[in-house]
Amino acid sequence: MDFRADPGLEAFRETVRQFLREKVPADLLGLPRCTRSPREQIMRWQKLLNAHGWGAPYWPREHGGTGWSVAQMLIFDDECTAAGTPTQDGFVQKMLGPVLNAFATPEQKAEHLPATLDGERLWCQGFSEPGAGSDLASLRTRAVLVKSSDGDHYVVNGQKIWTSYAHHADWIFMLVRTDTSVKKQAGISFLLVDMKTPGITVRPIRSIDDAHHLNETFFENVRVPAKNLIGAEGAGWSITKFLLNNEHATTADLPDIKRYMRELNRMATTLRAGEGRLIDQPAFALKLARLTAEQEAIGMLVQRVANLEMRHDPASHVLGSMLKVRATELQQRITEAQVEALGDYGALAYAHPHEASPVPPYPLQDMARGVANDMFLRRAATIYGGTSEVQRGIIAKLQFQL
Template structure:
């Protein structure tokens, strides 16, 4: 792998900065830290990118994307995070979009992708169920063929942003007589369909982004089946490798490191900035070294995936495991660096600020929320224990 810097990358970085500073409204920059922006901001941001000709930053040109290199994608992410722009709908850009580009019919792509690019449609993912998290093959949500429709019954859980989504991509069981992996299919379902209901789950980070989603005799046109019946497991394996790289969330990791270094320079301990204390400086250096390694692994995985290299799933699992574990260590280090202020119950970044600001509110708001949210990083998308099993199995062909 070639890690030599590209002389054109700085030109590209300046292009991204110029777009953000000159074309993006002020109210869509400098936004508070969050895992995903509110619905209206996500849709406005998508529309602005499409007007710029950047509607699909992570896709190759043959699939209607920007055709950016891995390095350009990372620069785009870095500049967006640094300027506090809204987030994109990662479910469609990183997960569903590649699935549609490879497995869907042209009619399905024409139906769904333009609506995303116009800033008119958001998606959510319906995989996990009560008792079927990392073991997706044990899912029980049924889809029974009835003429030109499937009738769907069942429950999904931990459905992130289902309360804001227009559509959901759903794993369902269409055959109970075959091996459990072979009986799974992949459906696209309109969240406004009769029989779909969403119940909120408020998580430990004091935010509402998780939900339970119920399907009660929901009729879904057969034309919404992606691929063929029973192909859902193959599609899922393709999707999950993308999700592993996405779960590492390199832009967030870099933001955490930048913030940690910034406020450690401002917070005094016994009259000395925290960053000047040898024990903290050593800890910071070790975290930064791990971050640099994750950055190189992200590039390597992305390039292997572009070449359809068979080793990319192994590295994808490694990246998911190491990236999410680093998310936890960095956010813990941020809270620890705040000292006693790490115990303050600051309002969530998207909640209304208190009339009387808490101490260090401008600096510390959202830090503990992120730390709590990242407790789940090593669970969602396949636990670290599952990833270790995948790595061993593939390396030794068990």
């Protein structure tokens, strides 16, 4: 693909900046760094975007999206991150939304998409289980179809784990086993479940960054209308492959990488080291230059993978796995460099950015707060979304099929 700058994109960038300046309330700008905003902020931001016609910035126009090019999507992400806006619900924007657009019935789309795009419905993902993480096909949560005079329904029993933001979600999209007599991949179905349904219990998991974004979710005789099945019974594995194959470019978290690098550059030019600035130290300047070069390379690979995905090119699978490995490792190295740049202040434990600080202000608090949280959070980046070991296996297997 052609990586040369497109002059027309600068006009689009200015359009996004003008929207951020003129249409976004001040309390939705300059927000603390985080991977996902609080529920209320997400819902307000989504409603505002949808009213402006930008409620689905990553979807094609025929599905109610903006129809933006890959380059425009990246500019939108970059400008929103730089402005400090809330995040969107990535589960529906990058994962469930494309699935519904491709596999849902008109009735299912009418029930879920308008409410979701208008910020009235947040989602979580129920895939991983104890003993079925990287080996997702081994999941054991059962859904048994029951014929009834008051409507056919599934009775769901089982457990999901690492259910991100289940405590904020209104609905969950999940994989369930509907047939135990066939090959394990063939007996899986894709189900939508209202989180207010009796029998669902959500228990928090406090992660290494001391934040509550993970959960374990239990289902005990949960009654789900049969109309909430997406696609055919037993088609869950095929739908999941479609979902995963359409999210390679997003696993890089390029907006966060750019944000981390902006903050690292600010530290380098602000913090003192000896008689000069940190950036005047040759060893640190060399590290900063290498990280900057890697960020640029990841940015180009994101564009390449996203373009391949839009063309449904099989090469996106191999390059997407390469991107996942390199980008998540880069996230770890940048956040480590931030902690190192802060010296003693980088080693302190801080409250989560959206929680009140338990200690009085101290030097560098504004710069340091959230840095350690991100460094700890990114320890898991090479695990979630498919471990680096799994990704390398995919690369080794698929590169000979192209």
